[in-house]
Amino acid sequence: MKVLTTSLVEYPPLLKILGLKEATPFGGWVFAASQALMNVSTDLTLGVVSIAPSISKFEKYEYGRYIFYRIPSKGLQRIEQKEIEAAHEIINDFKPDLIHLNGTEYSLGLEFISANKKNIPIVASIQGLAFVYERYNQGYINSWEFIKHYSFRDFVKIENQFKRNKIMRERGLLEIETLKNIDHVIGRTEWDKVHTMTVNPSLVYHFCNETLRSCFYTASKWSYDACKKYSIFCSNGSLPLKGAHFLLKAVAIVKQQYPSVELRIVGPNVMSSKWKNRIKLTSYQKYLRFLIKALALEDNVVFLGFLNQDNMVSEYQNSHIYVLPSCIENSPNSLCEAQIIGLPCISSICGGTQDFIDDGINGFLYRCEEWEMLANKICWFFSNPIIASEMSQKAILKAKIRHDAICNAKTLLHIYKDILKHG
Structure with missing residues (x-):
């Protein structure tokens, strides 16, 4: 089985190949889950797509049963035609049986949906839900407090709270569009099930708990x-x-x-x-x-x-x-x-x-x-x-x-096989 998955963080083996240090403490559980999945499925090959703003065309690296792709990207808020074309090339190169989007709130998912000309089954894992998070983005703090405490950084980087509210709103719109254009989601709480099914009642919802870092x-x-x-x-x-x-x-x-x-x-x-x-x-x-x-x-x-x-x-x-x-x-x-x-x-x-x-x-x-x-x-x-x-x-x-890693990996593998069997 060949599964092509997206990731907002680069896995440790790829960082080692590139000679880079871990840039963020977030997202390590994604790699941990992939390792557990590899352990319970000896015939699985995993393609992992991450973004890299500094490159002009997609890059490919191999590490055991991992095939890493880096896709050129100007950002995650806007769909770009060049990125869709790169996604199409990656799909043609890897030839996946299934595409697994990790997260739904960024443009990368929609770009792979647009590039999927062969109607390969797509499933998306719910992480947060930006279109709901938007309601709480100010943490119940009155807008006047952000104005009173307006900072030098806010001014220089044009990164004030109101711009962050706008960005969260844009992510939410991307997310809603993503959910409306896929048939399967993987979640783990009643909350994410209710909200995703409200956006698209025809979704098939699959439950799978998360695996933590080892x-x-x-x-x-x-x-x-x-x-x-x-x-x-x-x-x-x-x-x-x-x-x-x-x-x-x-x-x-x-x-x-x-x-x-x-x-x-x-x-x-x-x-x-x-x-x-x-x-x-x-x-x-x-x-x-x-x-x-x-x-x-x-x-x-x-x-x-x-x-x-x-x-x-x-x-x-x-x-x-x-x-x-x-x-x-x-x-x-x-x-x-x-x-x-x-x-x-x-x-x-x-x-x-x-x-x-x-x-x-x-x-x-x-x-x-x-x-x-x-x-x-x-x-x-x-x-x-x-x-x-x-x-x-x-x-x-x-x-x-x-968080039983083996149990969760077997559940995820079952979900993959179920999607491939029933479409």
Whole structure:
């Protein structure tokens, strides 16, 4: 079987061939899933297409049963005829039995749909859903706050929040068009099923859980005795829809009872005193800086920069609890990673998150804008270590089943064969 798949990140073997370092900490689970798939299907050849703005025509590299293609692209927001032509050449060169689009919110998927003159079956995996995310892109923050905290970076790069809203809207339109022009989708939450089927009721929906990066399966589990007490780990504080501003307000309440509480956030240090760092801040990051000062949290918040997988493992192992304060998510990998390591988890109820936590059994749920409720859940975990440890064990058990790499690979392979059999 030959499957041609798209990827927004370049797989580690291709980076090695090109002599490049990993450019982003995001998307590693895609390669992990492909490895598991290769392990359960010895006759599978996988073609992987990624984008490269610096090249003029598609490039091809071989690595075992992987065939990597790099497609010239000016960006992911607009369909280009040259990119469609390159996609057509790649299809003719690889001759796939099936095309698998990883993500639906970018132009790359539509370009391969347009280039598919031989009517090869196409299936798309749902990641986020931009046409829904658009509603939450400002994180419930009043537009005036972005204007008040307009930054040098916003001005120089013309990257202000309102442009980001426009980009998300454009991605959403591409996504709707993609969903209307395919017959099959792969999802993993009730939320993504409801929204994709609303756009195109004739879609055939296939369920398949995600496979995590291998290090999260083998890492030592969290334990209360070893963790840093009263520390909170948040895995993304860079975008308004990730809700870090709500978490800061919750931490200010927690501080009244636990003065030494420490919030550890993945992302650039918005409190840096260096002017070179401050001019790089977005309006949202300036808003976070303002909140930290207004809430007197300067000594309680640590920004970690962007972490590789080993650093992420360490944070999950050493923190007291994990909080996902997002305004919208589908199936956040960071929550799943925290669960499989056993770090006690609190998540906002948004998108698909309620499919991952049974409230009060293996974690807690709350409404994202109810930071008082979040503060209450944090304090509960801090004051109930024995029950928190029991909830941790229940989360590990559920996550192990959900993210069983072999089981998920077999499910995906079955989906491929089902599509090829029934069309």
